Amino acid sequence: MDARLISASKIVGWGLAILFIFQAMQPAPDLVVLGPPQAVETTMPVLGVHTRLADEVEEWKIKRSLEMVREMGATTIVEFFPWAYYQGENREIAWRQPDMIMEHAHNQGLQVIARIGLTPEWARPEETTLNYLDQDHYADFAAFAAEFAKRYDGKLHAIIVWNEPNLAFEWGYQPTTAADYTELLAQTYSAVQAKAPNVLVLGGALAPTLEPQGSPWGLNDLIYLEEMYEAGAADVMDGLAVHTYGFKFPPETAPAPDLLNFRRYELYREIMTQYGDENPVYITETGWNDHPRWTRAVRPGQRIDYTVRAMQHIENTTPWVETAAIWMFRTPAPTKSYMDAYTLVTPEFIEKPIYTALQEATGGK
């Protein structure tokens, strides 16, 4: 036989052997099972938490996160499902990741509120951000939301249409008009109603901000909300999603239009009532931060104390608030920024003392 041929076959042989060894060294894929269906035990059913599972790759981490949410005594998760992750240019939807999250959440007895946002590349002009959605593609967004609602009907409680549209950043640096957002809300409401009438559609999720009219960064949430109602929002949503943060103030601090604090949701309620909207409020982001470098942060002990008091206040005195979800449960990896100081457990699933305090307050586990 030709020496070169022998040499080549030796190389191939060695290559295959090395490949075999590397394959053998790979850990076996994790076998994650749903396990028996669970139910949340809690004395504080209003408690929810915003999870961050869409960027979580490993199924066991999704399962463990949701187990820990249940064990904390929270009844509800708010989870972000980015449209851009799931629907390609051929309009086919990759359901694997949302299926995994929804199945595990349902199995843990958790109610799911899905926040949908981020525009796929095919539905926006070049050199726009993921938050850019123009009127030509509102119907595409609505169709995706309706497909999502239909697929998870029975497991999905509500959909939040977009996120903080009163901020320029979150609205793709287009002018932040409440009329445009209300049109998106209306189209989504109709589409979801047609395909999954049991799934609620929540509007708003406005960012608490004092930005005045004409600011390039955004618009005061109270003004924006009034403009939404003026544009007819009351007829095209089943509830209002609200973001409200405590910043440096204790939870009992009275709300005021020129102050950003926890009880700002009461000002939202006043506007809702003024426009005859008796639908419930869903607080889908709230909490305090204890990062040492953030000027709006509190001490870690204050954060625990304020959070528990805030949840007890809502549970005991505010029947029109359906859910109060703490931002945020856990991130897949440390962000090494003030965002880490919002979480309840570490990326390694170590319970922070605030988690334990909430668990004690709910009688969870």
Add this chain to the structure above:
Amino acid sequence: MESRKLKASSVKWHFISFFILLTLTFILLTGCGSSETLDRVQANGVIRVGLDPTFPPFENGDYGVLEGLDVDLANVIGRELGVNVEFVLLGYDGLYDALLIDQCDILISALAIDPAKQKDFAYSEPYFNAGQYLFVHESNQIVVTTSDLEGTRLAVETGSAGHVEAIAIKNSIPEIDLITLPTPDDALWTVLQLENDAALVDQVNGRIYLQQQPTLEMIDNPITVEPYAVVTRRADGALLNEINDILEKLLISDEWIAIEEKWLGPK
């Protein structure tokens, strides 16, 4: 014979080629070859240091003068490079973006090493550990390491990173009596009053407290590591190497001890 020689020569060339390829890959991956920023800094005679001036004692501009441990460190780096230092004041959230878009040449702003950012950025050797340490009374003869905590009363700030770590320690040593208090100063105060045996507090808060209460001691054996480092763009390998050379000498010098003690007090 000729064929064996040829074969040996071929193997040798394959080996050399492989070695060259490996070296080039290493250079490409580490960015060691790029000296563009270093050349520009030296040509202009100025290095632009980005920092967030709201984090005393590392950087603070509250009194109209920019000062702090990081400011002193930047000045030493400038001096050793033979250039002036120009401070670029930034918000904490905008530090990395500012470096990426060349608003500054490096960051020195009490930034902990973040492996997730190493695609775009590189970190120097750490110059400070902001992690958790044990603090004890000077009369303490018991606690030296965590294994000595069995049967002791350990004070922490409620909800802090020290608290989280203390819970983990208590999971392996259940006989620890964990005492939670509202602030790190409260935790240290109880040790000063001999109410508790030790406090688990981060080095910065602990050492600042020690400045007023020298009867407390920090056990110089970190329980957790939160390393602060100088940040460069990933491509600026030559500048990073220069900074690492400077730090290597500085961190074992009396000058560094003096800088640390000026802002944090003695260990």
